[in-house]
Structure formats: C-alpha cells, structure tokens
Amino acid sequence: MKLMRNRFQKVMTSLIISWLAIFVLLPNLMIFIISFLRRDDAHFIRMAFTLSNYTRLFDPLYAEVLLHSINMAVIATLSCLLLGYPFAWCLTKLPARLRPLMLFLLIVPFWTNSLIRIYGLKLFLSTRGWLNNFLLWLGIIDTPLHIMYTPLAVILGLVYILLPFMVLPLYSSLEKLGCAYLEAARDLGASKTQIFLHIILPLTMPGIVAGCLLVLIPAMGLFYVADLMGGAKNLLIGNVIKSQFLNIRDWPLGAATSIMMTVLMGLMLIFYWRAVRLLNQKVELE
Numbered sequence: 001m002k003l004m005r006n007r008f009q010k011v012m013t014s015l016i017i018s019w020l021a022i023f024v025l026l027p028n029l030m031i032f033i034i035s036f037l038r039r040d041d042a043h044f045i046r047m048a049f050t051l052s053n054y055t056r057l058f059d060p061l062y063a064e065v066l067l068h069s070i071n072m073a074v075i076a077t078l079s080c081l082l083l084g085y086p087f088a089w090c091l092t093k094l095p096a097r098l099r100p101l102m103l104f105l106l107i108v109p110f111w112t113n114s115l116i117r118i119y120g121l122k123l124f125l126s127t128r129g130w131l132n133n134f135l136l137w138l139g140i141i142d143t144p145l146h147i148m149y150t151p152l153a154v155i156l157g158l159v160y161i162l163l164p165f166m167v168l169p170l171y172s173s174l175e176k177l178g179c180a181y182l183e184a185a186r187d188l189g190a191s192k193t194q195i196f197l198h199i200i201l202p203l204t205m206p207g208i209v210a211g212c213l214l215v216l217i218p219a220m221g222l223f224y225v226a227d228l229m230g231g232a233k234n235l236l237i238g239n240v241i242k243s244q245f246l247n248i249r250d251w252p253l254g255a256a257t258s259i260m261m262t263v264l265m266g267l268m269l270i271f272y273w274r275a276v277r278l279l280n281q282k283v284e285l286e
Contacts, residue, residue: 028262035255044251053256062240062257069237072151073219076158077166080215081208083159084166091167092174103171106164114161118228121160125153149231157229158219165218166211173207174200206276213272217265237261 035053040046056062091102109117124130125147132144147153177200185195201208223238237257244254 031255031258035259037252039250039252053252065235065240069220073216076155076219077212077215079159080163080166084170088167088170088174091171151234154226154230154234157225162215165214169207169210173204209272209275213268
C-alpha cells in the first residue's frame with residue numbers, strides 16, 4: 001500500500017512539473033528569447049541579437065503609456081481598498097451563519113466572463129444607459145452624464161472587475177484579528193481611532209498588501225477594459241502588448257514589454273514578502 005502511494009505521488013508530481021514546464025516555463029522562456037531578437041516583416045522575428053527592444057521602452061511615448069497605466073492602476077487599487085476594507089469589516093461582523101452566503105454572493109460574478117460583465121457595465125454607464133435614465137427621472141441632472149471613454153470609466157471598470165480580489169484577503173486578515181487586543185486597548189482607554197491606527201491597521205497590513213498586489217498587477221494588463229471603457233486615449237500597458245503582437249506585429253518589442261511587466265510583478269511580490277516578514281517580526285517583538 002505504501003509503495004503504491006509513493007508511486008502515485010511520484011506520478012502526480014511528474015505530471016504537475018511537466019504541465020508547468022510545458023505551459024508556463026517554456027512559453028515564458030520563448031518570450032524572453034524573442035525579446036532579444038529583431039523584428040522581421042516576413043517571419044515576425046529575425047535571429048539577430050539586440051538590446052534595442054528594451055532601450056525603446058524608455059522612449060517618451062512608451063514611458064508615457066507606462067506611467068499612465070501605473071497611475072490608473074494605483075487609483076483603481078486605492079479605490080478598491082477604500083471600498084473593500086469597510087465591506088470586509090462588515091462581513092466579519094455578520095453572524096457566522098450569514099458569512100458563507102455573503103462570500104458566495106461576492107464570488108458569484110466570477111461565474112460570468114469578465115468581458116461580458118464589462119459590456120454590461122458599458123451599457124449601464126452609457127449616455128442612454130440605466131444610470132443616466134434614472135438620474136434624469138429623479139431630476140438630479142438635466143443632460144446625460146458623459147462617463148464613457150474617460151479615465152473615470154476605465155477606473156470604474158477596473159474596480160468593478162477587481163474588487164473581490166481586494167475583499168477576500170482583507171476578510172481573511174480581519175477574521176483572524178484577535179479580540180483580546182481590541183479589548184485590552186479599550187481597557188487602557190484607547191479611542192476607536194487609536195485602536196484602528198495602532199492595532200487593527202498594523203495587524204491587517206498583510207491582507208492590505210496582498211489585496212493591493214492582487215489588484216494592482218492585473219489592473220495594468222486588462223487591455224479589454226481600456227478598449228471598451230476608455231477608448232484610444234486611455235491605454236494600459238496591456239493595450240501596448242496586445243497592439244505589438246496583433247496589430248503592429250512587432251513581436252520582439254511586445255515580448256520585451258511583457259518581460260518588463262513580469263519583472264515589475266516580481267519586484268512587487270518581493271516587496272510583499274519583505275513587508276509581511278517585517279510585520280511578523282514586529283508582532284513577535286511586541
């Protein structure tokens with residue numbers, strides 16, 4: 001029996017490693033190699049080494065798109081944090097029998113493709129959409145609001161898609177928050193503001209950092225949100241990568257941009273790991 005279990009574990013481990021090697025390692029390795037090659041109009045790439053693809057990323061045009069993409073992603077992340085933290089806090093205060101239902105309702109939108117949901121949001125926010133019709137019916141506005149094809153529309157789309165990724169890690173951190181710390185702070189005369197700033201916020205910082213990374217990283221690559229909600233003037237870095245591969249057919253530059261995004265994501269993950277490690281050390285010392 002033990003021999004069969006060991007064989008089963010070896011087989012499953014081999015299958016997982018093979019799957020990751022073929023569908024994760026190999027494609028990323030191909031993208032890495034292509035990023036150092038030259039463009040060819042006939043065959044997409046030419047076997048000639050160059051670093052020009054990476055130097056072109058510092059061109060003012062691409063740098064402007066990158067900074068704009070980071071700016072939009074940061075605003076969307078902060079918006080998700082401001083909305084998600086109170087929501088996660090309210091979830092932890094619900095009766096235990098209601099929490100699974102609320103978490104289920106939070107996850108239900110994932111059953112529908114995000115592209116379809118963006119089309120629904122687009123119809124909702126359009127000039128003749130439900131939001132404008134409702135506001136006109138109430139008499140709050142006299143003319144329809146022009147929300148679509150603005151930076152605000154892109155941010156709303158990103159928040160709409162990525163908010164659950166912020167709520168779930170925040171809920172996990174808040175649920176594990178010990179009541180003893182809060183009761184001790186109240187007994188010592190701490191105000192609600194002091195309790196939040198000096199106890200709740202530091203103890204839930206790992207969840208905040210994790211949620212911010214889960215939102216910030218994909219927010220820069222959701223090109224279809226920028227295409228449908230923002231138009232041509234509100235590009236994300238994902239739009240540049242898509243355009244290089246599918247429209248301009250400059251695969252080496254698109255690969256270099258993808259590698260740059262991967263490196264940026266890796267740096268963010270290292271930051272998360274170090275932040276959690278420092279916070280854990282601080283808690284142990286206290």
